[in-house]
Amino acid sequence: MKLDRINIKTGIGIVSLILAFIVPVILGINQYLLTVLIITLVFIIYSSAWNLLALSGQASLGHAAFFGIGGYVSAIITNSLGLPPIVAIFVGGFFAAFIGILIGFTCIRMREWFLAMVTFGFAIIAHTITTELPWLTGGWDGIPAKRLISVTITNYIMYEYYIMLLIAVAVVVIIYQLTKSRMGLALEAIRENELEAKVMGINVTKYKLMAFAVSAFFTGIAGALEIHHFGYITPEVYGMDISFWPIIYSISGGLFTIGGPILGTIVITFIWEILRTFGLMYERFILIGVILILIVIFLPRGLVSIPEKIKRSHP
Amino acid sequence: MDLSVLLQILVWGLYAGCIYILLAIGLNLIFGVMKVVNFAHGELLMLGAYAAFWIYTLSGINPYLIIALAMILLGIIGVFIERLCFRPIMGTGKLNEIFLSLGLIYLFQNLAALLWTTGSRSIHSPYSDVSVSIGSIRLPLDYIIIIVFTIxxxxAFQLFMKRTTLGRAMRATSQNREAAALMGIHVERMDMLSFALGSALAAAAGSLWLISGQIANPYMGSIPAIKAFAVIIIGGLGSIPGAIVAGLTLGIAENVLPLFIQSFVGLFGVSMSFTAWKDTIAFFILIIVLVIRPTGIFGEKGE
Incomplete structure (x- = not known):
């Protein structure tokens, strides 16, 4: 029985992976569609990274800080040192991880609400520092960033899509392995009861910092990927909605699971893009807010828990 | 630095502090009774400001009289939020409260943008040209009215909490929910009341903010709300004197510190303005306090 369920899960995973790989083949090189898919992949990385930190019970409301730092560092070093973007994104990720450890140090002793406020504050601080250092960051106007694949290459968008897909798959696999490792178990134990975890001999500080570092690293990479896709970066990457998107995606998909952030990102992006075709603007955000409230109240374990719910009501 | 300039800024800080205090007291009350932190509190301030704006625009009566109406209106909205959103998730974990508040923030901000556009709204206070001179400094009358109103x-809040049966019942609920319920207090009604009162105080803050010449837009709530959180964190969750001290300190510090830093770096021949760092300074203070004392300065151990 248990084996069956695991098999179904791997089956769904493999099928969706194959689908993701052949989408450009089936639907052709559609600029709009591939752009949407690329952004979806970026946010799958981002949400999965946020979810990893949430696994330790630390819900950050300011992950845009890492997203933006990764993007800015990557953009600045590609512009000044001439590094190719594909290398620079990792430098951006490492820098974000470094900042993540620093922020983690201030946060590890805090309870949920305080941590939420302080991380939110760090995003605002990052925003102010960026706008106040125009010689480095271009101030409010931002700076250009090299494209991941040069636009002069034919079908560049397709290559970009496949690079993003490979990175996203790698990140999800790494995060999956981490959650199954000692670290993942330790993080869950810390979330359930920090004191008990400590008593059991888990080094709470070390694992919380590790969660911060890994989460910030992948978030930085996601940020760098996004700006190398768009070709520019402005302080808007520190916006409140950039911090909130991974939360919305993770919750609607299913917190603390691997599939949750992926499913949530895909479903919400799909709804979002459908609403866009109707030309709705504020209504979209209102709907997202309502969806979030309804999911927290009626489906606290997210969309991934629906099959289980159905099974339980029809045994 | 000129002394009169400093005094002027001090009054400005005092006035900003009053808004933070009103917000923080409401948050504190809700937290005390329900043990819930409403991150969408700033959106209640925004709705309060819009309520005041529309009542004023449609009726034209003295804006200071409108505050009571805006408070009642927001009190009703607060009851709905409590019943529909927070009650179903009570006791399911603190992360859920944070996430639910995010949903409320999205909902209210964009509803306001949809209904009333993102354009800035303002009210012309009848006293906006009047100012009181004390020595060399001139204080706008509106600031003084706001400080008096806050006091x-x-x-009134303190009297209500200490002298009335309802206030006592609310304090009992916040001290020990189970015991209060056993004593025959309808604790769920206390939840509702605390949310209504907290929302009404946010509406008071919002309408005072608007009347004093600030502009209203759908996104105006986030920054004051964050400051109010800083205030209750610094002052300690559940402590009203702490909130007053921290609110005034924050209001003054964030207005005076940029000037101090500016004149300090001026000593080294660097001329740089730090007014853009105002909000950042509030957060630095918050973070430093929390690093030293994760439960806040006046906060009790644990929560």
């Missing part, structure tokens, strides 16, 4: 609100 009156605080006294």
């Amino acid at each position: 009156l609100f605080l006294i």
Whole structure:
């Protein structure tokens, strides 16, 4: 029985992976569609990274800080040192991880609400520092960033899509392995009861910092990927909605699971893009807010828990 | 630095502090009774400001009289939020409260943008040209009225909490929910009341903010709300005197510190303006306090 369920899960995973790989083949090189898919992949990385930190019970409301730092560092070093973007994104990720450890140090002793406020504050601080250092960051106007694949290459968008897909798959696999490792178990134990975890001999500080570092690293990479896709970066990457998107995606998909952030990102992006075709603007955000409230109240374990719910009501 | 300039800024800080205090007291009350932190509190301030704006625009009566109406209106909205959103998730974990508040923030901000556009709204206070001179400094009358109003609100609130049966029941609920329920207090009604009162105080803050010449837009709530959180974190969750001290300190510090830093770096021949760092300074203070004392300065151990 248990084996069956695991098999179904791997089956769904493999099928969706194959689908993701052949989408450009089936639907052709559609600029709009591939752009949407690329952004979806970026946010799958981002949400999965946020979810990893949430696994330790630390819900950050300011992950845009890492997203933006990764993007800015990557953009600045590609512009000044001439590094190719594909290398620079990792430098951006490492820098974000470094900042993540620093922020983690201030946060590890805090309870949920305080941590939420302080991380939110760090995003605002990052925003102010960026706008106040125009010689480095271009101030409010931002700076250009090299494209991941040069636009002069034919079908560049397709290559970009496949690079993003490979990175996203790698990140999800790494995060999956981490959650199954000692670290993942330790993080869950810390979330359930920090004191008990400590008593059991888990080094709470070390694992919380590790969660911060890994989460910030992948978030930085996601940020760098996004700006190398768009070709520019402005302080808007520190916006409140950039911090909130991974939360919305993770919750609607299913917190603390691997599939949750992926499913949530895909479903919400799909709804979002459908609403866009109707030309709705504020209504979209209102709907997202309502969806979030309804999911927290009626489906606290997210969309991934629906099959289980159905099974339980029809045994 | 000129002394009169400093005094002027001090009054400005005092006035900003009053808004933070009103917000923080409401948050504190809700937290005390329900043990819930409403991150969408700033959106209640925004709705309060819009309520005041529309009542004023449609009726044209003295804006200071409108505050009471805006408070009642927001009190009703607060009851709905409590019943529909927070009650179903009570006791399911603190992360859920944070996430639910995010949903409320999205909902209210964009509803306001949809209904009333993102354009800035303002009210022309009848006293906006009047100012009181004390020595060399000139204080706008509106600031003084706001400071007086805040003091009156605080006294009324304190009297309500200490002298009335309802206030006592609310304090009992916040001290020990189970015991209060056993004593025959309808604790769920206390939840509703605390949310209504907290929302009404946010509406008072919002309408005072608007009347004093600030502009209203759908996104105006986030920054004051964050400051109010800083205030209750610094002052300690559940502590009203702490909130007053921290609110005034924050209001003054964030207005005076940029000037101090500016004149300090001026000593080294660097001329740089730090007014853009105002909000950042509030957060630095918050973070430093929390690093030293994760439960806040006046906060009790644990929560």
